[in-house]
Amino acid sequence: MSQSVLDVRDVQKSFGAVTAAQDISVSVPEGAVYSLIGTNGAGKTTFVNMVTGYIKPDSGSITFGGRNITGLAPRQITRLGIHRSFQIAQLCNELTVEENMLVAGAIHASGRPSFLRSAHDARARERAVATLERFRIAEHRHRLIPELSGGVKKLLDIAMAMAGDTKVMLLDEPTSGVAADEKFPIMDLVIEALRAEGVTVIFVEHDMDIVTRYSERVLAFYDGRIIADDAPDEVLSDADVRRYVTGAPA
Amino acid sequence: MMRSNLLLSAFGAFAVLAAGSVILPDWAMFLFAMALAKGLVCLGIVGMMRGGLVSFGQGLYYCLGAYTATLVAGSFGVSDIFLLTLLSAGVCLLVGAAFGPLLANYRGIFFAMLSLALSMVLYGSLSKMSFIGGTDGLNIAAPTFLGWAPEGRPLQTALYIYVTALVVIAGTLMRIFFDSEQGLITLATRDNELRVEYLGASVRNVMSYTYVFGAVLGGIGGTIAVLALGHVDPEFAFWTTSGEFVFVAILAGYLSVPAVFVAAIILEMVRSFSNLYFPNTWQLALGIFLLAVIVMLPNGLGSLVRRRKEDAT
DSSP states (O other), rough: OOOOEEEEEEEEEETTEEEEEEEEEEEEEOEEEEEOOOTTSSSHHHHHHHHHHHHHHHOEEEEETTTOOTTTOOOHHHTTTTTEOOOSSOOOSSBBBHHHHHHHHHHTTTTSSOSSTTTTOOOOOOOHHHHHHTOOOGGGGGSGGOOOOOOHHHHHHHHTTTTOOOOOEHHHHHHTTTTTTHHHHHHHHHHHHHHTTOOOOEEESSOHHHHHEEEEEEEEEETTTEEEEEEEHHOOOOOOOHIIOOOOOO | OHHHHHHHHHHHHHOOOHHHHHHOOOOHHHHHHHHHHHHHHHHHHHHTTTTTOOOSSSSHHHHHHHHHHHHHHHHHHBBHHHHHHHHHHHHHHHHHHHHHHHHHTOOOOHHHHHHHHHHHHHHHHHHGGGTTGGGEEEEEOOBTTTTTTOOOHHHHHHHHHHHHHHHHHHHHHHHHHHHHHHHHHHHHHHHHHHHHHHHHHHHHHHHHHHHHHHHHHHHHHHHHHHHHHEEGGGGGGGGGHHHHHHHHHHOSSSSOSSSHHHHHHHHHHHHHHHHOOOOTSHHHHHHHHHHHHHHHOOOOOOOHHHHHHHOOO
């Protein structure tokens, strides 16, 4: 197995009386595709938020490539190569699709965004359009965000996160809000693009068909704890997972 | 906008504005010089508006710039307009750099009120400092231009051309900033701070930069205003002065640089003429004018230019 790129050790997080994460420990190998499953409130998004710096754990540690990143700000973690997309696509609604990509390019690609260099110069636009083409949404580049379908928004959200040097990508429900017939094509596209670059993927998902088709390993969350951590078939046939997560008959 | 087109537009704007020095009567040249000086302050607010913030305390830097120029001129005998502008801008840069990172932690009404509070602290302090004139303020002698000391109409003309040149330079630089990578990130910040942070940029830095730019422009505007008026008093930092700047910024919107100066000139003209013809109700005229603009052009005068461009494409 490849070397571990992300190590989460004994992480705890409470919001008042509610324990959102308790004794979470995970080691994610480089280039792996992991999925996180669980009912609403099980702790999946809390996990993603802690890894990406949105929430600081009460205790425990998160290391990335051997470096302790516990409690770092989101932008610092992003700069290290851990990128994320959101359950509700986080885009700039007043800008066009291409301008959204240009923002991502200006931050990621140039290292230190310039006060003088035009954000719309030919090279920057070429880069932006190339990324949009990779995600097959270049045809929408002149449209404003509110004019887009849920699927295109999701792809743009992921494309923006991919504009930099991504080593780990966390996708929070990449197919939520997407039409049923778009789910698999979108996941095919995203996973293919991420695998092609050797990116480690962790995605939160409720659709078990997607979980079994795309992930190599599944972490099942319940009540802030990981109750199963194994290959998809093993996890989905686990009695506790069937009882607490999937609701399938044991 | 392409850089070459931008430079051409800048030269064109300078030529048109500078031509005013030949055709405008004295009173109009003074009015335009004051409007353009205030327009510089408003340009700073528009820069912040692009990031989603509105400062209600730009009077702080307007006043600070004016007092710096007056005190330096009075205490050290410096009369060169270039040096006075540079010194005032430098002082405002330092003060802006000190307050910017603090204010950049706040948003919406909290940012607006904090910036207003700072300007009112300056107003209160200056009003109590009798050794620099207290509420009466201070006078400043006419400036010199690299050793040349014009008087009368030539002085007014030189000052007008100077402010015109500053407006064109500041406007061009601001346009370059708006179109730059940082400028686009500022615009994205207005829309979605979370996305910007998760792309790896510091929203706080973005806000601090725009605040410092605003501070420098405020200081330059204040310097020009005090040199045109020959007098400064704490009213420069009073909240109504800052309110006027916000009025112009709202009137202009955040889409266009020239719109800021057009809005500043419109305000000065509406104020001057309504003051002349209905002195007791001129604020009413101003209020109705602003209401009309907000209803018909919610993104300000600048949206007219944007609409024309969109129609053309």
